[in-house]
Amino acid sequence: MLAACGLDPSRLVLEVTESALVDDDEAVDVLHELKALGVRVAMDDFGTGYSSLAQLRHLPVDVLKVDRSFVADMVDDAGCRELVRAVLGLADTFAPTTVAEGAETHEQRLALLSLGCATGQGWLFGRAVPAAEFAATWFRTELADAVQARVSDGRRTPATTGW
Numbered sequence: 001m002l003a004a005c006g007l008d009p010s011r012l013v014l015e016v017t018e019s020a021l022v023d024d025d026e027a028v029d030v031l032h033e034l035k036a037l038g039v040r041v042a043m044d045d046f047g048t049g050y051s052s053l054a055q056l057r058h059l060p061v062d063v064l065k066v067d068r069s070f071v072a073d074m075v076d077d078a079g080c081r082e083l084v085r086a087v088l089g090l091a092d093t094f095a096p097t098t099v100a101e102g103a104e105t106h107e108q109r110l111a112l113l114s115l116g117c118a119t120g121q122g123w124l125f126g127r128a129v130p131a132a133e134f135a136a137t138w139f140r141t142e143l144a145d146a147v148q149a150r151v152s153d154g155r156r157t158p159a160t161t162g163w
Contacts, residue, residue: 002037009038013063016041018049021059028059035060043095047087056094064091065121068102075107085115092116 002009014034021027021043031041042063047070066087073080084100091098100112103122112120129137 002039010040013040013042015044015065017044018046018056022049022055031060042099045101046091053090059094061095063097063099064095065099065101066091066117068122071100071102071108071112071122075105075111081111081115084112088115088117 002012014031016027016031021031035041040062041060042065043059043061044065045067046064048067066084070080070084070087074084075081088098088100097119098117099119099121100117101121103109103112103120103124105124108122109120109124
């Protein structure tokens with residue numbers, strides 16, 4: 001499919017949940033095969049799954065996405081903020097890129113920055129929109145037309161950004 005679409009494999013990020021990989025050696029093998037092709041792998045909802053740290057260190061992950069449940073109360077709750085610090089520390093150990101999900105306020109953004117989190121995703125940056133609308137808003141018209149021609153109407157593009 002990558003060759004048929006002319007897509008550089010490193011431009012594709014496959015997002016999976018941590019719990020989807022628990023005790024599923026076949027799924028992990030498939031991820032290793034995809035990594036060998038150059039596809040990048042993101043683990044969604046990091047910290048809410050059931051895998052052990054020993055298992056996690058063997059997963060072929062490029063991006064760990066810290067679950068929004070950790071971010072939600074971190075501004076007002078010191079214990080929650082320390083939990084976010086710990087999750088970010090673990091994430092940095094296992095993947096080159098960490099994304100904090102659920103960044104909805106400027107205060108959360110500042111708190112995440114103070115903990116060293118360089119990338120966030122959430123409503124602070126924009127609501128999810130159809131991919132064609134995203135392309136039309138953010139890219140030159142020619143590129144938007146090309147993206148719209150390749151994307152089905154039902155897909156959504158989440159707002160993710162470096163701070």
